[in-house]
Amino acid sequence: MMVPDYAMISEIYLYSVGxxxxxxxxxxxxxxxxxxxxxxxxxxxxxxxxRAVKAILTAAGNLKRVMLDSCEDIICLxxxxxxxxxxxxxxxxxxxxxxxxxxxxxxxxxNLDYGKLLDAIKAACSDFNLQPQENFLNKCIQLYDTINVRxxxxxxxxxxxxxxxxxxxx
Numbered sequence: 311m312m313v314p315d316y317a318m319i320s321e322i323y324l325y326s327v328g329x330x331x332x333x334x335x336x337x338x339x340x341x342x343x344x345x346x347x348x349x350x351x352x353x354x355x356x357x358x359x360x361r362a363v364k365a366i367l368t369a370a371g372n373l374k375r376v377m378l379d380s381c382e383d384i385i386c387l388x389x390x391x392x393x394x395x396x397x398x399x400x401x402x403x404x405x406x407x408x409x410x411x412x413x414x415x416x417x418x419x420x421n422l423d424y425g426k427l428l429d430a431i432k433a434a435c436s437d438f439n440l441q442p443q444e445n446f447l448n449k450c451i452q453l454y455d456t457i458n459v460r461x462x463x464x465x466x467x468x469x470x471x472x473x474x475x476x477x478x479x480x
Contacts (some may be wrong), residue, residue: 316340316363327371335386338413339366342390345409350402355466357397365393369459387414388422393459396452424451434479446472450480 320336329335340363347358369389377385390410398406411417431450435442453476456463465473 314360316343316360319360320363320367323367324370327367327374329370329374329382329385331382335370335382339363339370339386339390342406342409342413346394346406349409350405351399353399353402355397355464362393365459366390369393369455372458381417383414383417384419387417388419391419392452392455396449396456424454427451427454431479438475438479440475440479446476446479449476453477453480 317336317340320339321332324332324336343358343362343366347356350356366386366389369392370386373380373385373389373392374382377388387410394406395403428447428451431447432442435446440446449472453465465477467473
C-alpha cells in the first residue's frame, strides 16, 4: 500500500473547481493539517486525514462558487476555518489560528453575512426562552457550516453544554 499524496489530490480537486493557484493552496491546506496533527492536543474526534482534506476541499469549492470576486487565499482560509474550528477544543483554537496565520500571512477574513439565518436562530431562541448570546449564535453558525460540508456529524461535549439547544435552535 502507498500513502496517498494529499497535496496532489488537493491540487487536482482545486483546479477542477476553478482555482488558478491550486498547487500553492493545496500545499497550504495539507501543511495546515499536518501541523495541526503534530501541534494540537490529541482528541478522539480530531481527524486530519483524507476525510478532513475532502471536507476542506468541498467547502473551498462551495465558497468559490459563492465568493466569485474574492482572493483564492481568503477562500481557502475561510474553508479551513469553517471545517476545522467547530471541532477544536477552546485551547486548540488559538494554536490553529496561529498555524493558519503563518501559512496565510497578512490575510484577513471578511465577516460573512448570515443575516436571515441569524434572525431565524434568534427567533428560535426566543421560542425556547433562551438568550441569544454571541457564543451560542457562533456555535449555531458553526453547526450550519459543518452540515453543509459533511455527510454526517455528531455533536460532542460535556453534559449540559448546550448541544441539544444548538441543534434545536438551528
